[in-house]
Amino acid sequence: SQQGEEDPQALSIQEGENATMNCSYKTSINNLQWYRQNSGRGLVHLILIRSNEREKHSGRLRVTLDTSKKSSSLLITASRAADTASYFCAKSFNTDKLIFGTGTRLQVFP
Amino acid sequence: DAGITQSPRHKVTETGTPVTLRCHQTENHRYMYWYRQDPGHGLRLIHYSYGVKDTDKGEVSDGYSVSRSKTEDFLLTLESATSSQTSVYFCAISDDRSRSPLHFGNGTRLTVT
Numbered sequence: 001s002q003q004g005e006e007d008p009q010a011l012s013i014q015e016g017e018n019a020t021m022n023c024s025y026k027t028s029i030n031n032l033q034w035y036r037q038n039s040g041r042g043l044v045h046l047i048l049i050r051s052n053e054r055e056k057h058s059g060r061l062r063v064t065l066d067t068s069k070k071s072s073s074l075l076i077t078a079s080r081a082a083d084t085a086s087y088f089c090a091k092s093f094n095t096d097k098l099i100f101g102t103g104t105r106l107q108v109f110p
Numbered sequence: 111d112a113g114i115t116q117s118p119r120h121k122v123t124e125t126g127t128p129v130t131l132r133c134h135q136t137e138n139h140r141y142m143y144w145y146r147q148d149p150g151h152g153l154r155l156i157h158y159s160y161g162v163k164d165t166d167k168g169e170v171s172d173g174y175s176v177s178r179s180k181t182e183d184f185l186l187t188l189e190s191a192t193s194s195q196t197s198v199y200f201c202a203i204s205d206d207r208s209r210s211p212l213h214f215g216n217g218t219r220l221t222v223t
Contacts, residue, residue: 033211042114042200042214043153088152092208096141096160097168102152 006089006101014109019076021104023089024069030094032072034063037086037103046074046087079108113137116201116215124223129188131218133201135181141204142184143212144168144176146197153200159184160207191222 006023013019023032031050035043047063049056049072056063062075076083088103113136123129133142143158145168155168157176165176173195175187188195198219202212 031209035212040217042216043202043212045211045213048211090153090212094208096158096166096207097155098143098204098208098212099155099169100145100153102150 006104008104009102010105010107012107012109013079015080017079017108019079019083019106019108021074021087021089021106022071023073023091023101024071025091026070027093028067030092032063032065033090033092033098034061034072034074035088035090035100037088039085043088076106079106081108081110084108114201114203114213114215116199116218118218119216120219122221122223123191125192126190129191129220129222131186131188131199131201131220133184133186133215135184135203137203137205137213138181139203139205139213140181141207142178143202143204144174144184144186145200145202146170146195147200147217148197156186156199188220191220193222196220196222 033048034046037043049063049065060077065072086103086105090098090100115134117132144156145153147153154170159165159178177185198217200217201215204210204212
């Protein structure tokens, strides 16, 4: 399967702590995207990182990509209760399709 | 927010009946996708469209068909609904294949009894 894995499946932290989620894949990608999903809602795009990029930032979010290890990480710094959601990575294999992982459920306690 | 509307938002139907879900966009995006979301499986691609009347299969297309007669509308039909098709269905749009972010609708929760 091209999907790879996401870990951890679930993560619980206190407000103010950092949260790190990882995503791996098995074949070369064109880009990798991270999405957030609040309960009962659709997914919202966070960051897209292309295969020739190593790091991208957006506010408190930092995404890294290591193509040699075929992995990516999403770091949320100084987390807030409002960051509680599920986070998904999605891989583009240079086709019309975007393949999603199974996600990480993040719970941030006040 | 991208203009994507899914209808209905909730539906309960009986096994063996046909069901059609609608996705309507106001963004004039070329690419439209149907995903299903199930616990433990994340999102799985059912079908997608790369233009009017142009569609292709995704990972889990068996038992589903799609149609796109206008840029703004993408229909997903369950030909004969089964309990295994109980799921949350999401429509998404993109203006540049998988090289651009997807914008998602708020989903349709379908229950097949």
